[in-house]
Amino acid sequence: MAFSIYDFTDLAQSIHNGLSSSLTPVWTTVIEWAIIGILYILFVALFGLFLVYAERKVCAAIQQRIGPNRVGPYGFIQTIADFIKLLMKEIINPKGVDHFLYNLAPYIVIATVFIIISMFPFAPGLQSFDFDIGVFFVTAVSSVGVIGILLAGWSSNNKYSLIGGIRSGAQIISYELSVGLSLITMIILSGTMQISGIVNGQADGWFLFKGHIPAFIAFVIFIIAGTAETNRGPFDLPEGESELTGGFHTEYSGIKFAFFFLAEYMNLFIVAAMVTIVFLGGWQPLHFGTGNGFNAAMDLLPPIIWFFLKVCTIILLIMWFKWTFPRLRVDQILTLEWKYLLPINLFNIILMSVVVLMGWHW
Amino acid sequence: MAEYREIIFNSDKIQTDDYFVNIGPQHPSTHGALRIVAKLEGEIVQSIDPVIGYIHSGIEKMCESLSYPQLIHLTDRMDYLSAHMNNEAVCLCIENALQVEVPERVKYIRTIMDELTRIASHQLWWCATGMDMGAMTTFFYGLRDREPILDIFEETCGARMTFNYNVPGGLMFDIHPNFQKRVKDFIRYFRKKLPEYDTLLSGNVIFKERTKGLGVLSKEEAIAWGVTGPSGRASGYSCDVRKLHPYSAYPYVKFEEKLATDGDTFWRYQLRIEEMWESMKIIEQLIDNIPEGDFAVKMKGVIKLPEGEFYQRVESARGEFGVFIVSDGKKNPYRLKFRSPGFSNLFVLNELVKGVKIADLVAIMATLDLVIPDIDR
Amino acid sequence: MKALFNYIKEVLGGFYTLLQGLGVTGKYLFTPWNYVTQSYPENREKLQMFERFRGEVIMPHNENNEHKCTGCGLCELACPNGSIEIISKSILTEDGKKKRIIDKHIYHLGMCTLCNLCVRACPSDAIIMGQKYEHAVYNRSNLTKVLNKPGSKIMEGIKE
Structure with a gap:
């Protein structure tokens, strides 16, 4: 079995060959699906728990605390213990909830996460789906998650939840625009919507550097809008714990709450991964031009490590925002989108088109 | 838009109901067991109705059965963030009634402790305001800087919040030998940290946008509702008891009564930050000049006030705090009434929140600096 | 034109204040060993009132x-x-x-x-x-x- 940390294409191919040599094509597909599914579930659970731990440590550092330090070395097992606690907790169904929607909502939210993550290339050959409209698919699916939040707010039979759900709807639908437009800006530069195509196009330099000014503006806007879309940072209005005591997930407990919680952190990962793929070259090492010594040195680090390094940096940045800024008000959040981000974004698209047309990018 | 509303709300077919949300008694932003019934239209607050009394403990009634030295410790439990001012108010009232002149040393120490308490209270208020606005980190920075003050208190009078440091006629102990050094260290430290508060929260564009022009309280309204303290001074109502009716060592120090004219949430916030600077100035003027002398005058074993009515006001961290004692010449008061600043400051809230969002309600409530035991007593 | 200039100034000024705030927290974020917490049950022996x-x-x-x-x-x-x-x-x-x-x-x-x-x-x-x-x-x-x-x-x- 050929295995290389630098390129997973051979590994995937040899697994496929091994399976199909002994099984019928139908069973091959089923088993491959099962393997991929288990891998994604493991990844979401473990990386989600890691993110929860990381956030607690990051906010502790910002607030001059130690953070979790009791369970395991440096409190590393703390989030796993918390997760086990959540699993064992009673699932409370409050009186008067719409049972079907109330139970459905967390699954919508978590299922969206899985669908989007399946689009991401973690390393060469480590990608499940590769559409020719990949970026479009990601933005389309990510807006399904808001339905889960809206349903949760609506069906909980709680006024705080309802306000939180409605806020979340207004917010996410608005910020979809900015996310979409800043992605379009980069698609103009890359010339393709296919995620593998975008990543491969950055082999001789990341788009952030290739598209200089317009790409940088798009980068900033994407991070702001992405943070807003994950209900985090200064945009955590749907939860708004000082106003709404928990917002849309006030009434959830146990594993259903864990789903919302996990989905929130995985959405954080999704935003960071999208930034990485579109602006920072996905798994591509830091390259300038082609075939020089610097590039060769950068190639020594495996692509999967590059990917997660960049993702973690962006996540750190977003966490840093969250623990610094006060929360915006609901009308300000919409003002920010419609009066600032959207016009800047439209202008930026024109700027990027001019840059691409004139060939000013690298 | 108006037509649309008319169709929705005045239609015979669609039955609408007022949308009430209970904020509290268990809610993260009421800082205690305060219940606010908010009538909403969507996100917009129509009117609110504060419901108080969830932690009413009958302190005024309890005081009637306690002797004068005993009842002082109960005032710690009212406005626990300005406990020393409350203690001092009762002591000043008793001393005035008995016409006892306390030593200069006592006056100086009381004033320094007052101002330290004021800084500590404003620090905690700053933490909580930041947290209500969603900036969690402010909470920890404020508490971090409050810790040295609490250490000073603990070293001086043995407790961190409920001091009971004043007794009629003076203080319970003399200051600790380390007191001056520690206070000076703290002032040096806090002068460096206070600009950080400005950079982190006051200068922040999000914070400014959220607070400027929000919840405007006019000077007339402030006077009419009896809003005192920094909340009243933000509206231009000059109500600083330290200036108007100086007590303890305040006549000896130079300080400014900070006033603003806007009366909005931002200025209520800003004035408290500026008060911290002023408090540090007052402490610096006094700390090196504490005169030698006794820390208490000898009082009788059983303190009996002459028959009559006595009132004493002090400036607590939240506004004017008054003590009204009716004495019938016995060793315990016939009636005792506290004028607590939080009570008046809370009930102006309904005037401020008409037409604002829920998030603004929380912000306005935060800058009124409510302490619930102070309201409920 | 002046309105546009003001608009840009507003946006950049807002960003600058946000960056200043990030500077304050960043100072502590990247020096995580400067914490002020006391590890309570461990320091029970040394804890002196x-x-x-x-x-x-x-x-x-x-x-x-x-x-x-x-x-x-x-x-x-x-x-x-x-x-x-x-x-x-x-x-x-x-x-x-x-x-x-x-x-x-x-x-x-x-x-x-x-x-x-x-x-x-x-x-x-x-x-x-x-x-x-x-x-x-x-x-x-x-x-x-x-x-x-x-x-x-x-x-x-x-x-x-």
């Missing part, structure tokens, strides 16, 4: 199991909330006189507000404030304490 710390009322005894309390009851009178009860008994002294001495000095920690008035009232400094700060017990009755140790006597030379 201030000498005036008011933890509980205690009655110090010397090595001969003697205390200074005469049982005069002034602390009981001074206490605002009845946390102190003095139970005294009469004994016959050697010269045949009746004398009242302390039998039990009962202290209800659960009711105590640690106001220090009893310590102030005590004429013979028999009770002082202790340094103990961990008062959690499993049973409420454990909060009621008898301050004078069994079999203890009053110290020589303490006048009534």
